[in-house]
Amino acid sequence: MPDASRPFARHGRLPRRRAWTTLLSIVASTLAVVLVSGTSVAAIAGAQLAGAPTSVKLSTDDQSAAKTADITAIKGGANILLIGSDTRVGQFDANEDVEGARNDVTMLIHVSQDHTQLTAVSFPRDLMVPIPACTNPETGTSYPAATSAQFNTALGNGGVSCVVDTVENLTGLSIPYAGLITFDGVIEMSNALGGVDVCVAKDIDDTYTGLHLTAGSHSLEGSDALAFLRTRHGVGDGSDLARISSQQVFLSALLRKVTSDGTLSNPITLYKLAGAALNNMVLSDGLNQPKTLVGLASMLRGMSTSSMLFVQYPVADDPDDSARVIVDQTTAHTLNVALQTDEKTTLSDSSTGRASEDQSGSSGTAPSSAATPSSEPTGTSTSTSAASPSSTPxxxxxxxxxxxEETCSVGN
Incomplete structure (x- = not known):
């Protein structure tokens, strides 16, 4: 947890272009699509992929093998990188003036070899990391390797492949599958579900996104869901790190709804969810085929939500720039090794992020919009599930x- 004796680093507070990191919710819709029977996924994936955008090639050595590999039998588990681009091309707000495309949301999905745990690792966009030499596939422009560059510039440097190479170098993992995601599907996905119930522990008031939520419980869909996932200035300390933890509140609520109320047994809703995900993604060659999605479905089918972990990649304040972060090398090494060795882990001793808190101690559970914000310190949480004997905290x-875990987003 941040040291209370000094102020938070206000990552992303400097005057610059507006951030559109809404794309994380499509990760959840992708998970929703694959949390069903293989037969259903086969039928839906076949129909959706037929009209989906063209695939993208990766430069990884195992890309060609991924096209024929059985994703359910990969030694050490399966790794998939989901990348959210802030491009406006072809999007609902295409008139917005944003230069280039950046990977403003990047999430690594690791599914254990025995299919009992999923770990979703979010990488802050303001993280300073080494980026390898890359060539932009659209322009042909070559970019030299950089020993320290802002993480979200990798996509503009060399497309999906460059982001994959950057994360592989950072984590020591092999990542044969990737998907590039746009944010229009956020609205479609939330509408298909009829809204996602989120808890707000303290009023959120963000003039940048137009999001104004009182403390309490809110069912969000469409543009409201989009604004909730976009908001940075309205939650926690106003940083990108705060936004990540607030987004985890939404994603967890969405997955609980998808897996608990018969959503996946409704073929109309299921088809809409599949369309929201697949029609707003460009998949790598190995992932862009029904058999891979069916295999992914079989890996996740029946997995408990307590075994789906959302974590933020470990970072520390950048001593050279208060608006950036650097890798917390010691802690990151521990996480990297756990993923590399396919180790079962638990967050039972960990904390929620800068903009979320345990719902059991928050009055945000109340449906009334006049609920009083919790006085409990933000950043503490008790897991709803105990670690198995074989899990490592x-x-x-x-x-x-x-x-x-039922958590609440905390306004600022």
């Missing part, structure tokens, strides 16, 4: 939550 400095 991650360091407490690694923030996050399981999808089973």
């Amino acid at each position: 991650l360091p407490s400095s690694i923030t996050g939550q399981s999808a089973a």
